[in-house]
Amino acid sequence: MSTYNLKMGKNPGEFKFICTCTICGTKYQMGRHFYNGKHIPRYKLDVCQSCYDSNRDGWHPDFETTLLSHLKENNIPIPERNNEGLYPRD
Numbered sequence: 142m143s144t145y146n147l148k149m150g151k152n153p154g155e156f157k158f159i160c161t162c163t164i165c166g167t168k169y170q171m172g173r174h175f176y177n178g179k180h181i182p183r184y185k186l187d188v189c190q191s192c193y194d195s196n197r198d199g200w201h202p203d204f205e206t207t208l209l210s211h212l213k214e215n216n217i218p219i220p221e222r223n224n225e226g227l228y229p230r231d
């Protein structure tokens with residue numbers, strides 16, 4: 142599961158989330174002006190933009206262990222592999 146830390150910005154009412162990518166562990170910002178990651182509803186997965194962009198055709202085999210353990214932890218059904226033999230990205 143990702144961890145969310147709410148941080149107050151300089152302006153009252155302005156806030157941002159620091160999210161941790163479930164796949165690679167990179168921290169990225171999400172907030173009113175920052176969209177450096179993606180939430181994948183199908184997997185209830187929060188990933189950084191770079192993981193999202195680089196796995197367009199399906200999750201790279203290096204990430205399968207991480208993906209599958211996340212699915213298992215959250216009781217999410219494991220998807221069918223796509224034509225590339227990979228689990229679909231979203």
Ligand SMILES: [Zn+2]
Nearest residue numbers: 162165189192
């Ligand atoms: Zn990542």
